[in-house]
Amino acid sequence: MKRKSGEYGREVAVFSGGMGKREKHKQKHERGHRGRASFNYLQDEHHIDDTPPFSSSSSPPKFSDEEEEEEDDDEDTTPNHEHPSNDMPSKFLFYQQSVQSPKGDISYMQKFFLMYVGGRMPLHLQEDFCGTAFLSMEWLCSDTRRTAIGLDLDLEALNWCMENNIPKVGADGFSRISLFHGNVLQPHQSKLVKSDPQELVSNISLSENRENLQTDVLESDVQTGSIAQHDNFTKRNLTLPGRDIVCAFNYSCCCLHKRADLVLYFKHARDALSTKGGIFVMDLYGGTSSEHKLRLQRRFPNFTYVWEQAEFDIIQRKTRISLHFHMKKEQRKLRHAFSYSWRLWTLPEIRDCLEEAGFRSVHFWVREMPDTTEIIRTEGFGVGKDVKYEEATSFQQQDSWNAYIVGVA
Template sequence: MSSKSSKKLTRAAQADRHVLYQKSVQCPEAEIEFFEKTFNELRGRDALSIKEDFCGTAYLATEWCKGDPARTAIGVDYDKETLAWGQKNNVDAAGADVAKRITLIQDDVRNVTEPSVDIVCAFNFSYCLFEERDELIDYFRQTRASLKDDGLLILDLFGGTECADVLEEETEIEDEGATYVWEHVSFNPINNHMACAIHFDFDDGSRLDNAFTYEWRLWAIPEVREMLEEAGYTNVRIYWERFEDSEDDEDEMEGTGEYYEITEAENQESWMIYIVAEPV
């Protein structure tokens, strides 16, 4: 009698990279809270429609529409496989009432400007893949064409003194028995081109290597502001995270998740900001 030996699959081999990404990188609740607060403060009304450029799995678009039955969302991304995963696991899984208010489009984000919306957003630094100034200005012009007259463009951006360093940062993913690893693979100070990667380490010793990889330009805040103005935006606001003393280490500061508008800041090892641009 013969038997076949089976080899147990590792955690990495069984992992769904999109699930891990959503749990470790994205926080739609915080982003939606920022949308609600900022749009109401600047426009005096509630935002009801968004276009999520570089939407990936449309996690943010789905959570946005789940928050209010009057809300709608458009998600645009070039990656067919990722959009299909998001349609099945986020949009359709949210139920028919939510799904009917979300439209996913596979296309270059610069090609989709209709229908006009209250908010266009591009998060997780995705627009930084436009590494040439003319390319990024053209994208910003298209976002402006996508907005209603009183709409807002909302971006995020990262920076800090550590950004040019080759490094790895690890963060445990709650209830997953896994660790999120963010790596700065390389940085070229001549043109600010950088390569980054996301890996996931598991408690069985396995690793999902290069689950996501990125090649982009590390744009500076003044550069982005100037390009937005050149693209036709009249007022560009910078929102910085409020920090407070850490309860665990008196020499450390920790972010509160609360963002406020500033015109001057002290540089830090690492920061993530929101940029809000008004077309009028």
């Protein structure tokens, strides 16, 4: 399905919007409010970089690996640890280590920008459905001039980013990124997240409220957390640089179930781009394997990651994706660490919606993924390593494929 994204991509959770199994998170996804991104069950090896992402401290937790974990296909007999002990690694950390590979995504985004826009280097990124903003962190580390904006519905994931990811960027990390808690369908109403309410000023310039956006979209649920939100600092009231690139990875757009919502989101993405030109980049997966029940697992040194795909509704084109993490030494399992209700869009549908939203051209970059019947179990990211994405105007159906979709404004 998806390449190793660098989060999971989809509208799943701000990298994980609605990353948990809790019912309120399920309701969010089913309404199209995702939090963070979902994850790619078939990651693209080209995206894998074995060097630690912006900090060696983000390497996998040290569990001993004495025994190989047994597969448990009986969900009814598997305990669900929704409240792990304090010494258990965060589900967000597991997600980043097994689902995301931001350096590869950034490499392709830079390539797309220079091909379709050109004239300058991209410096300003907006990551929608950002979850823990793992991609944004790598973006900041790739060039000290770069800035990032992250938007997600999952306040828990944003809090985790503020406490665990941004401090690893460096002394200027907090000054170059702005995280917003809110709905991608109502971005101007999203609220700025700050780790210290006393610092809500320094780098912010207020502007007049030029927009009076009214939509029929459901309001996002208000969540509380350890990180402060300030009602006066919404995206509508802040002057932010026009973005060179807006992205939505980890199949996050599959969290939007209605065509009208998809077009509305694409319009917001287009409006956020610089008047000098910019691109919107998203990912999508498909193939015959995407339309039936499926379970895949990938073993890492200290844990096993499991992608579980429910039965596929061919009329509504919907399925439910669940991500599980099995820890080896502890013999513990985080079942349904993230669970998403997805509407699987087709490439022509996405193209039509992007064009309706005002993008002047749409480009597909596709690659065939390994056959799922041959990789029910894999070790780490050792699959499809040498296959690259190529721009295509036609592509024959396969068992599994993954695509970047680029909208040029």
